[in-house]
Amino acid sequence: NAGVTQTPKFRILKIGQSMTLQCTQDMNHNYMYWYRQDPGMGLKLIYYSVGAGITDKGEVPNGYNVSRSTTEDFPLRLELAAPSQTSVYFCASTFTGMVNQPQHFGDGTRLSIL
Amino acid sequence: TQLLEQSPQFLSIQEGENLTVYCNSSSVFSSLQWYRQEPGEGPVLLVTVVTGGEVKKLKRLTFQFGDARKDSSLHITAAQPGDTGLYLCAGPPFGNEKLTFGTGTRLTIIP
Structure with a gap:
């Protein structure tokens, strides 16, 4: 029972580098989310994302991009890493968008930008 | 501006003591969820409260949703070291479909 899987668990980047944080879920959930925790x-x-091919901005989207080509995967891309993006990133999913549903979280990616 | 304020931010108590942590807002929420997060892991849902004044119990944990649906509390009886973690409240402000998370209370239970 994998649930939501995030890779990598840790990463150190230099300012200006780019990287993709991976997130995959095996619960056939339609809704997926990316959060940062400071x-x-x-x-x-x-x-x-509310489903494959559909994404939308949240509260703090600047400096990030996402795509959703399949139901299972929801990668988060940082194009030009900045120190302000040092944080712990969590991916989550729910079956529907009903707000009372529990969000299932991955174990996070700890990212440091130096 | 933080929509959901949690207090205290940090709490360290002895095993066996009782404690209450709070989640407050000036906005009305459709419902509130409480999550617990352990180091190196993602948050895990403990409970959802939906109705103003609702009380839910989960073993030694008691959750209450304020009558006006602007606040919630979590009371732990006879705290145990396994209760240690970061407690987060979260909810959708009325009319909004997205979850807003509180600032969190980091709880440490000393054996």
Whole structure:
């Protein structure tokens, strides 16, 4: 029972580099989300997707891009890494968009930009 | 501006003691969820409260949703080391479909 799987678990980038954070889920969930978690700030929504081919911006989308070519995968791309993007990134999924449904989270990717 | 404020931010108590943590907002929420997050892992849902004044119990944890649906509390009885973690409240502001997360309470139970 894998659930939501995120890779890599840790990564250090230099300023200006790019990378893709991977997220895959095996629960056939339609909705997927990317959050960042900063100390004392809770989780902030970056982007979300309601199904394959459909994505939309969340609260803090600047500096990130996403795609959703399949139901299972929802990668997050950083094009020009900046120190402000140092954070822990979480991917989550739900079967429907009903707000009372539990969000299933991956274990996160800890990213440092130096 | 943080829509959901949690207090205290940090709490460290002895095993066996009781504690209450709070989740407050000036906005009305359709429902509130409580999650617990352990180091190196993602948050895991504990409970969802939907109706104003609702009380839900999960073993030694009691969750309450305020009558006006602007606040919630989590009370733990006889805390145990396994209760250690980051507790997050989250909910959709009324009329909004997206979850807003609180700032979190980091709880440490000392054996």
